[in-house]
Amino acid sequence: MAARTVLLDALEALNSHLPNIILVGAQAVYLHTGAGDLAQPPMTTDADLALDTSALAHEPEIAGTLMNAGFSPGKNPGSWLGRGQVAVDIMVVPWQSGTMKKDARAGRIPPHAKNTARITAGLEPALVDCAAHRLTALDPRDSRQFDLRVAGPAALLIAKAIKIEERLADADGGTSTRLKEKDALDMFRLLQAIETEDLVQGVRLHLADDQARGVTVRGLKVMETHGNTPRSPLPILAAQAGAGDVTIAPSFVALTQDLLNAVGKQQ
Structure with missing residues (x-):
């Protein structure tokens, strides 16, 4: 519940960039699978977002927008800590990262700050295999909802x-x-x-x-x-x-x- 709440906080702050944001990671998995019948219930402590920089707008600048919304940078590039120190991780695939350095960890997507997104391989299919879903809160007191692309x-x-x-x-x-x-x-x-x-x-x-x-x-x-x-x-x-x-x-x-x-x- 906390991870979903902080995810919605980030989406609210980055509302104008939503066409270029794709939900990946465990929260996306559970949207597709539901709770299932396993003894281990669905659980995650963070949220993962992939940026599609192909038409990413220059404004509003992402890092500054997140900080103005109460997020603080984590230890690693792309890690943004929201309320309760719950993390939202923002990632970019290597070919859209703006750098060819093999050891680079932070994407170069100016004018957005260098620590905005972490370079992450493996998310390339999500850029072409995704569809819009309506994302709602898990807390019944939270009425927010966003239409967001979710990885298939x-x-x-x-x-x-x-x-x-x-x-x-x-x-x-x-x-x-x-x-x-x-x-x-x-x-x-x-x-x-x-x-x-x-x-x-x-x-x-x-x-x-x-x-x-x-x-x-x-x-x-x-x-x-x-x-x-x-x-x-x-x-x-x-x-x-x-x-x-x-x-x-x-x-x-x-x-x-x-x-x-x-x-x-x-x-």
């Missing part, structure tokens, strides 16, 4: 796969403790709640786009490599996040194989 299920699935792949690589190198079981459970929620054909249609959109194609091929490869047996990392992580439900890992594998086979038949 296939785009969210690929983004989660890329995120986990990067964190698995960091963990293998002993450089990160950021691997989150919940990301794998969110993948399972999508695989379970969304019809395979609907996911395939999303993948078709990605593969038809020059910028999204490579990311989606990579994400599908992650699922093939790390989600193909009950002892693979993705099913194990999802099961661990799912309160020990022994049906999650084999179901994850079966749904992953169904999707990969369906995509393969389309190519």
